[in-house]
Amino acid sequence: MIRPGIRRLFRLRLRRSDLVAQELDDEIQAHLALRAEQLEQQGLSPEAARAEALRRFGPVDEARRKLLRAAERRERRLGMRTWTAGIRQDLRYAWRSIVREPGFAAVVVVVIALGVGANATMFGIVDRLLLRGPEHVREPDRVARIHVTTHEPGEGSSTSGTFGYVTYTALRDGARSFERVAAYAMTERTLGSGEDAEEIPVGEATWDFFPLLGVRPAVGRFFSEAEDRPGDAQRVAVLGYGLWTRRYAADPAIVGRTITIDGLPYTVAGVAPKGFTGAELRRADLWRPMSLRHPAPDWQTTWNSLWLHIVARLKPGVTAEQASADATIAFRRAYTGDDAPMREARVSADPLYVDDDGGPSMEVAVSRWLVGVSFVVLLVACANVANLMIARAVRRRREVAVRLALGIARGRLVRLLLTESVLLAGLGGAAALLVVLFGGRLVRTTLLPDIEWISSPVNGRVLMVAAALTLLTGILTGLAPALQSDRRRLLTALHTGVREGGGRSSRTRAALAITQAAFSVVLLVGAGLFVRSLWNAYAIDLGVEPDQVVTVRASWPPQQADEALPEPFEETLQQRRDAFYQRALDRARSNPDVEHAALAIGVPFHSGFGVRLRVTGWDSIPALPGGGPYIQAVSAGYFATVGLQLLRGRVFDRSDHAGTEPVAIVNRTMARTLWPGGEAVGQCLRIGSGTDVPCARVVGIVEDAHRFSLREQPAMQYYIPFGQEQGIGGTMLLVRARSQPAAAVMESLRRELHDIDPTVLRLDVEPLQDRLDPQFRPWRLGAILIGVFGALALVIAAIGLYSLIAYMVAGRTHELGVRLALGAPTSDVLRLVLRRGLALAGGGVAVGVLLSLLIAPQIRELLFDTSPRDPLIYGAVAAVLLVAAGLASLVPARRAARVDPAVVLRSD
C-alpha cells in the first residue's frame, strides 16, 4: 500500500502554499467521504450520511484554517530537513568521488588555490592602499589632501602637494569650508645617543593634526596648541606604538620622562595608538611639533621654502569641489610671492591617497592593475578546472546516465555536481590562504616596504573576499559539466557504448583551452612591457651618474641648523661645519680609491633650492613645467664627481670661492630658455633678493641633470661656486669612486672621516644610487609579479592543453591504430597530434594578441618609454607560447605513435 519511502529521496518536492492547501483539502475531503461511506454501510442514506459526517467533523472552515497553518509549518520543516539530508548525502558522495581520484583533485585544488590566492592577496593590498585609508582616522572620506596646480601657458600644468608654512596659515585662517586644517611632514631623526642611537622615521605635525584626524592617544596625550606656538615651540614628543613596545617595553610610566632626539632632550607627552601612521601609510615612530623645524629664518612667512603637506577636514555638507574653490580663493588672496603662475594657481581638495604630484602614487596604480591581472589568472584557473571537470564528467557519464534513468531530477543532478565542485573549490580556497600568507608577505616586502602593515595578510576582509571567490569558482566550474549533462544524449551514449564524448564537449574544451592560452598571452605581454620599461628606465640618461657617487653628510648636536639659535652659537656651529667639510674634502681627495670629490649644497635626488633670480631682459623668469630655476652651490671638481658633461665654457676651479668674482654655470635648458639663439656665456645673473645684488657672470654651460626622479620635465638649473651662496644651506660631500662598486669606498671613507671632529653626532655615508632605486620599484615589481602571474597562467594553460590533447589521443586510439596498421609512418601520427596542439595554441595566440593590442594602450602611463604595441615583445610571447604548446603536445603525441596496432585492432 505504501510506496517505498526510498522514492522520496529521488524526487524534488517543491511545495508551495497552494500545493499544501490543495493537499489539505484533499485529505479533509477524503476523511469526510470515507466517514460518509462508513455511515452508509450502517444504513444511512447518502445525504444523511454526508450531513452526519460533516457534523461529526466539526466546524470545517475554522478547522481548515488552523490545519492549513499547521500543514504549512510542517512542509517548511520537512522540506528543510529533506534538503539538508540531501546536501549531506551529496557531500558524502562528493567526498568519496574526490578520494577516488586524488590526482585529479590535487591538480584542481592547486590551480584554484593559486587563482583565488592571487586575487585575495591583491585585494588585501588594494584594500590597505585605497579602500581603508590610514588607521585611526575618523571618517577618512571627509579628510582631504591639499594640492596646488599651476599652469604655464604652452608648457602644461604641474601639481604639487608640498607647501610652506605660510600656505598652511593662509588656508587655516582664510578658507571657510574646512572644519580644521593641519600640516605635517615626515622626516628622519636620531633617537638616543652613542651605542643606543637609531635613526627613526619622525612625523612633524601642527598641534591640530591630531584633533583633525580624530585620533585618541593610547597613553597620555598629544601636544597642545601652546606647545606648538611658532617661535616658542616646546620639545615634547609623542611616541609611536611600535616604538613604545619595542624600545620602552610598553611601560605607561614613559609619559613625562625624557628622551633624546638629535642630542636634545624631549619630554614624552603620550603614545599614539597601534597602527597610527598619520595621514599616510608609512611608519612613524615619533611625532613632534611642527614649529620646532626652521628650514629658513623667515620660515613662517616665506613662500620659497616648501616642505610640508596639508590636510583638511571638510565641514559637513561641503563637497570637495566647493572646498577646492574656496581654498583657491583663500590661497590667491594670501599669495605674495614672486612666482607668477602661483597667483593663478588652482587649489584642490583631493582624497587622501592621492600622491604628491596629484595622481595616485605609482604603488597604487600598479596595485590596481595587478588586481586586474590576478583576476585574469583566476579566470584562467577556472577555465582550466572547468576543462578538467568536463573531462571527468565524460568519464563518469555512465554513472550519471544510470542516475538519470532511475529518475533523478535534472535540478537534483546539477546540485550534486555543484556540491562536488564547490567542495573541491572549498579545499582550494583553504589552500589559497597559504598562498595569501606567503604571497602577501612577498608583495609587502618587495612593493611596499615603507608602509606600516597592521595586520596579517590574512585578515577578516580578505577572508570574506577569498570565500566569495571560492564559491564563485566552485559554481562556475561545476556548471560547465552540469550544463553538458543532456539526458537524451547520455542515454544514447549509454546504449551505444561509444568511447568518445560527444562533439559538443570537445568543442567546449577546445574553446576553453584557447581561452586559457589567450589569457596567458595577455599576461606575458604585460610582463614583457614592464620588463622593457625597466630596461629603458635603467638606460635613461640622468645627466649625472648616481651609481658612481657616494654622499657623506654629518650632523651635530646640540642644535640642528633648522632650529633657531642665539647668534653666537650659530656662528660657532657654522664654523665647525665648514671646517669639517673642508677637512673631509681634503682627506677624501687624498684617498687612493677616490677619483674625484667635491662639496655641494643642493644635491641631485636629495635637495633642491630656489632663490630670487633676476636676469637682464626678463621681467620675470619664465616658469617651466619642471619648476625652478634651481640653484646649487658646488665646489671645484663637482661636475667631474657626478659625471655631468660640460658643453661650453669652463667649470669651477680652486680660484672660485667666497670672496672672488661671482660666477655661475647654467644648464642647457636655462641657456636656451633665457638666451635663445644668443650666447649664454658672459651674461649676468642677479642672484638673491636685496637691492644691490652684484652680477654673477655666466662662465659655462653644462648638460641638463635630473633633480629628483627618473621622469622629469625640463627645468632651469644653475650653479654657483661653493662659498658664494647666501640663504641656502645643507652641505654634503660627494665622492666618486675609482673602481666599482661605489659601495666599497664607503668603508674607508667612514673610517677616515670619523675622527675629524669628535663632536659629530652621526655620519651618513650612502651611495647616491640608494636614493634613486626606490623609483625603479614599480617597474621592477610589475615585471616580477606580472611575470610570475604570466608564467603561472602559461603553466596552467599548458597543463590544460596537455590534458585535452591526451584525451583526444585516447579517444582516437582505434583510428590511429588503424592508420599505423595500414603502414603510415609514426612521424605521421606525431605530426597529426602536434598539428592539433599547435593549431589550438595558434588560436589562443591570435586571440591573445588581439586582446593585448586592445588592452595594452590602457597602461601606457605605467610604462616607461615603451610602446604598448612593441612588436618585439608580442613576437617573443607568441614564440614562447607555441614552444610550450609544442612541448605539451609532444608527450601524448609520442604515446600515440607508440600505440601497438595489433592490440588496438583486437579490442573494440
Add this chain to the structure above:
Amino acid sequence: MAAIPLMKGTLDLLVLKALSWTPMHGLEITNWLEHQSSGELSFDESGVYQALYRMEERGLIEAEWGVSDHNRRARYYEITPAGRRHLAAETRRLVRYGELVTGILTAPAKA
C-alpha cells in the same frame, strides 16, 4: 458519565499508539480511538489531524498518499523509529504520572 475531554498532549500519544500497530489514515485513527475508548473519550476530529501534522513535523511519523480498501485515495501515516522511542518513553511517564496522582487522590483520609 459524559464523555471526558482529552487533556492536552495526550491525543498525540494516543494517535501514535494507534499507528504503532499499523499504518492508518486519518479516519481509521479516529475510528480506532473511538473504539478503544468505547466512546468515553471526547475529542475533536480535526484535532486528530493537528496532532498528525505536528508529529509529522517533528519526524515521529511519516505520511504518504495511498489507496484505501475501497480504492479511495487517502493520506496514510506511519510511525518512525524515532516515533516508537518517543511513544515508549512518554507512555512510561504518563503511566507513572497516573499512578502517582491516583495514589495520592485515593489515599485513605488521615485518622
